[in-house]
Amino acid sequence: EAQVTQNPRYLITVTGKKLTVTCSQNMNHEYMSWYRQDPGLGLRQIYYSMNVEVTDKGDVPEGYKVSRKEKRNFPLILESPSPNQTSLYFCASSLYRGHEKLFFGSGTQLSVL
Amino acid sequence: QKEVEQDPGPLSVPEGAIVSLNCTYSNSAFQYFMWYRQYSRKGPELLMYTYSSGNKEDGRFTAQVDKSSKYISLFIRDSQPSDSATYLCAMSESGGSYIPTFGRGTSLIVHP
Numbered sequence: 001e002a003q004v005t006q007n008p009r010y011l012i013t014v015t016g017k018k019l020t021v022t023c024s025q026n027m028n029h030e031y032m033s034w035y036r037q038d039p040g041l042g043l044r045q046i047y048y049s050m051n052v053e054v055t056d057k058g059d060v061p062e063g064y065k066v067s068r069k070e071k072r073n074f075p076l077i078l079e080s081p082s083p084n085q086t087s088l089y090f091c092a093s094s095l096y097r098g099h100e101k102l103f104f105g106s107g108t109q110l111s112v113l
Numbered sequence: 114q115k116e117v118e119q120d121p122g123p124l125s126v127p128e129g130a131i132v133s134l135n136c137t138y139s140n141s142a143f144q145y146f147m148w149y150r151q152y153s154r155k156g157p158e159l160l161m162y163t164y165s166s167g168n169k170e171d172g173r174f175t176a177q178v179d180k181s182s183k184y185i186s187l188f189i190r191d192s193q194p195s196d197s198a199t200y201l202c203a204m205s206e207s208g209g210s211y212i213p214t215f216g217r218g219t220s221l222i223v224h225p
């Protein structure tokens with residue numbers, strides 16, 4: 001089954017404790033991206049990747065890191081989480097570009113205390 | 114002012130009603146227009162995809178794009194309780210990375 005898999009689904013952590021949210025797709029997609037979704041603000045892009053070793057900032061990259069060492073994986077790293085990073089996070093992928101059909105993961109609800 | 118404006122609702126309608134969901138935008142370079150549906154606690158899924166102006170129909174769903182007015186719409190005919198979800202419009206320019214810009218989403222409730 002074609003899918004984007006995110007882990008974990010729920011995560012509670014404390015300020016400053018580094019964490020990684022994993023994302024993997026099995027569709028051989030080139031384009032992958034991370035979004036955060038907050039009430040009243042909608043989906044905002046954090047980072048995106050056009051292919052292996054090619055990443056770029058989205059609208060809200062501060063406080064986040066990403067890497068794309070393999071085509072299928074695109075982890076999101078929070079080196080020193082802060083409470084304002086409490087949000088619902090989605091990973092998404094598409095075949096080549098962001099304007100094509102985006103396949104979204106099921107989301108990761110992160111709470112930073 | 115955001116590039117894409119979308120009324121968050123909620124929009125509550127009876128089963129069987131025709132639903133109209135809308136977005137306005139300010140960037141005249143947008144060429145690709147999409148509607149995503151998001152159920153509670155799930156990721157968005159693509160519902161409709163349109164390039165440039167015109168209409169596109171898929172079953173009970175019709176997407177319209179009016180580039181002269183910078184206005185897009187999604188119509189749902191014979192709405193069902195299973196249509197209750199948040200509907201997100203998204204649009205992107207032609208060229209480069211084609212990064213989509215999303216609206217905030219409209220919450221739709223279809224009651225039996």
